[in-house]
Structure formats: C-alpha cells, structure tokens
Amino acid sequence: MGEPGARGRFGDYGGRYAPESLVQACREVEEAFREAWRDPGFRGTLAGLLAEHAGRPTPLTPARRLSEALGVRLYLKREDLTHTGSHKINNVLGQALLATRMGRRRLIAETGAGQHGVATATAAALLGLDATVFMGERDIERQSLNVFRMRMLGAEVVPVTSGSRTLKDATSEAMRHWVGMTADSHYCIGSVIGPDPYPWMVKEFQRVIGDEARGQFAAELRTGVPDLVVACVGGGSNAAGTFAGFADTTARLVGVEAAGGAGAARGRVGVLHGCRSLFLQDGDGQIVEARSIAAGLDYPGVGPEHAHLRDLGRARYVTVTDEEAVGAAVRLARTEGIVPALESAHALAWVIRAAGGGELPAGSTVLMTLSGRGDKDVATFKELL
Numbered sequence: 205m206g207e208p209g210a211r212g213r214f215g216d217y218g219g220r221y222a223p224e225s226l227v228q229a230c231r232e233v234e235e236a237f238r239e240a241w242r243d244p245g246f247r248g249t250l251a252g253l254l255a256e257h258a259g260r261p262t263p264l265t266p267a268r269r270l271s272e273a274l275g276v277r278l279y280l281k282r283e284d285l286t287h288t289g290s291h292k293i294n295n296v297l298g299q300a301l302l303a304t305r306m307g308r309r310r311l312i313a314e315t316g317a318g319q320h321g322v323a324t325a326t327a328a329a330l331l332g333l334d335a336t337v338f339m340g341e342r343d344i345e346r347q348s349l350n351v352f353r354m355r356m357l358g359a360e361v362v363p364v365t366s367g368s369r370t371l372k373d374a375t376s377e378a379m380r381h382w383v384g385m386t387a388d389s390h391y392c393i394g395s396v397i398g399p400d401p402y403p404w405m406v407k408e409f410q411r412v413i414g415d416e417a418r419g420q421f422a423a424e425l426r427t428g429v430p431d432l433v434v435a436c437v438g439g440g441s442n443a444a445g446t447f448a449g450f451a452d453t454t455a456r457l458v459g460v461e462a463a464g465g466a467g468a469a470r471g472r473v474g475v476l477h478g479c480r481s482l483f484l485q486d487g488d489g490q491i492v493e494a495r496s497i498a499a500g501l502d503y504p505g506v507g508p509e510h511a512h513l514r515d516l517g518r519a520r521y522v523t524v525t526d527e528e529a530v531g532a533a534v535r536l537a538r539t540e541g542i543v544p545a546l547e548s549a550h551a552l553a554w555v556i557r558a559a560g561g562g563e564l565p566a567g568s569t570v571l572m573t574l575s576g577r578g579d580k581d582v583a584t585f586k587e588l589l
C-alpha cells in the first residue's frame with residue numbers, strides 16, 4: 205500500500221475530478237506534502253505533537269477474557285485513548301502542520317457527527333490557526349454537544365442547509381467554499397476520500413496506527429504478525445492506516461462496514477467529492493444516503509484505495525448490522541471494561557461472528573483497531589439498552 209500511480213490513481217480509482225481552481229490547489233497540497241513527508245524535520249515535529257499532545261504511542265491491549273470466550277487471541281490497538289477520543293487526531297495534526305508549512309492561516313473542514321470537526325478545531329487551536337467547519341443542519345441539531353465543543357475551541361461552525369443537510373452536503377459545501385479561499389486556507393479532509401492527494405496523504409498520516417501496532421505485536425508475540433487484521437470502514441482512514449502497517453505481510457485484511465453504508469461491499473463505481481470510487485447508488489446513478497447507527501460510518505462510499513484492495517482481493521469487506529454492533533459494544537464493556545465507539549464496535553461484531561461461525565480457526569491471532577471511545581455514543585446506548 206504505497207503511493208498512487210499516474211494521475212493519482214489506485215488501479216482504476218482515485219483521481220482529481222474537480223474544477224480547475226481546485227485541481228491547482230490540490231497540486232499545491234500534493235507538492236507540499238511530498239516535500240514535507242521526505243523532510244525528517246517535518247516528521248520529527250509531527251511525531252512530537254503526536255506524543256506530547258495526542259498521547260501516542262497508544263497501547264496494544266490483549267482482550268484476555270473476550271479472547272478466552274471466543275477461542276482466539278484478540279489484541280486491540282487503542283486509538284480510543286488518544287486525545288479527543290479517536291484516530292482522527294493523527295490525520296488532523298498532520299494536515300494542520302502541513303497548512304502551517306504552506307503559510308495557510310485557516311483550516312476548512314467538513315464534519316458529520318462532529319468528531320472530525322472537533323479534532324480540526326483542536327489542532328487549529330494548538331497551532332494558532334482559524335478553523336471553519338461545515339456541518340449539515342440536521343447533524344447540528346443531533347450533535348449539539350460537539351457543536352458547542354468546536355465553538356469553545358474557537359472554531360466557526362457553518363450550518364449547511366442544502367440536500368439532505370448531512371455529511372455528504374457538508375463535504376460538497378466545504379469544497380465549494382475552498383475554491384475562493386485556496387490562497388490562505390487549507391481544506392482538511394477527514395478520511396481517505398476526496399481528490400488526489402487526499403486519499404494517499406490521509407493514509408500516510410494514519411499509517412502510524414499500523415506501524416506502531418506492527419512493532420507492538422512483534423514484541424508481544426514471537427510469531428511477528430497476526431493472522432488477521434480488522435478495522436471498521438467509514439471512508440476508510442483508520443482501516444487504511446492499520447492495513448498499511450501489514451500490507452506486505454501474510455496477515456489477512458478485513459474491513460468492516462455498516463450494513464447501511466457498505467460502499468466497498470455493495471457500492472458501484474461512480475464519482476463523488478472529486479474522486480472515482482465505489483458509492484451506494486440508485487438505478488439512475490444518484491448517490492443514496494448511507495444509514496448507520498454509527499455516525500462515522502454514515503458515508504455513502506469508500507476511499508479509492510479500498511476499492512482497489514477489494515478488486516485485488518488483498519482486503520475483504522464485510523458488513524455488520526446496527527444490532528450486532530450494539531451487542532458487541534456491550535460485550536466489550538462487560539468483558540474488558542472498555543466502552544467502544546459504535547463505529548469500532550462494528551469491527552468487533554464481525555470478529556465475534558467469525559469466531560462463532562468457524563471462519564476464524566481456534567487460536568487465530570487477531571489485531572483489531574479500536575478506532576474510538578464510546579463516550580459520544582452514551583445517549584444512543586442509553587436509549588437502546
């Protein structure tokens with residue numbers, strides 16, 4: 205899992221489907237990122253921020269009681285223990301630092317439930333940048349606490365009233381807004397989606413998950429690599445970062461999507477938000493809205509590299525229902541004392557199903573990325589349990 209090929213492609217996917225002014229802005233981001241990523245100074249500064257501010261490295265936790273019940277050896281990569289509570293901070297600190305290096309004074313971001321917006325507002329405050337976050341009006345109503353957190357951190361939250369008034373529309377609006385502002389603003393995308401170089405760049409910023417886990421796993425088990433590497437997939441950034449650490453090994457890679465947001469498992473080829481990939485569409489090729497109890501999995505498509513990994517057969521994509529995810533969250537809470545984010549609970553639900561259904565031979569070693577903590581989902585759990 206390396207760089208995209210010619211014209212920013214992973215196989216047939218990816219690219220830069222955008223108006224000329226944005227294509228130019230994307231070229232500048234690509235050039236700046238290529239240069240920064242080769243610069244040990246930039247890497248060192250970012251590693252320092254990740255350690256001092258975000259709490260890296262995150263632990264690798266053996267899920268002992270659950271492993272025993274399932275008959276496998278399950279290890280959790282604890283992104284839930286990062287500052288702001290999910291892997292999103294890894295990417296945002298990288299992009300905020302890049303923006304500073306490019307002389308940009310402002311970050312523009314889209315957000316659905318508010319997790320990426322909060323992370324962006326956090327990184328902006330840390331580095332003394334302004335932040336403007338686009339959020340669908342419906343999401344603003346549903347996520348008032350995160351809206352307040354962003355404002356408390358000094359960010360401006362702009363309600364988006366078009367379309368379904370959710371994440372898809374917020375992303376379109378943020379891109380439109382960036383067109384006129386590219387000289388002083390950086391568009392900070394929250395997942396491995398959007399025009400090239402974003403899918404590649406965001407994966408590189410999330411690669412720290414997989415690289416750390418690989419080293420920790422090797423130290424824990426002499427065998428070196430797990431049999432299986434599992435992560436949940438919304439746009440696919442925590443999965444891409446996790447997979448990147450194991451792509452050159454024999455580990456089987458599994459991405460777990462929400463049944464109502466299964467871009468990789470059930471999508472068709474299309475173009476959205478500047479990128480050719482797999483998206484949920486109706487008979488006329490219109491993008492269908494995703495539906496999941498986990499707001500972070502509510503994206504109607506998947507990043508282009510996942511589409512390519514699926515075609516190659518290198519990674520497999522499976523789906524889990526809302527009910528299975530909630531059940532898995534309760535099980536993790538009661539066996540390991542960890543309340544996971546509903547997104548992460550999808551990955552666990554598949555592990556539980558696969559272990560029970562004989563898909564995972566007894567004694568298999570499984571590495572699962574726990575992408576976030578469940579504090580943000582407590583109201584949902586309370587309603588259901």
Ligand SMILES: *Cc1c(COP(=O)(O)O)cnc(C)c1O
Binds near residue numbers: 319439
């Ligand atoms: C946003 C989010 C996700 C989904 O995003 P990816 O880009 O697919 O990783 C998963 N888990 C949590 C906790 C999130 O906040």
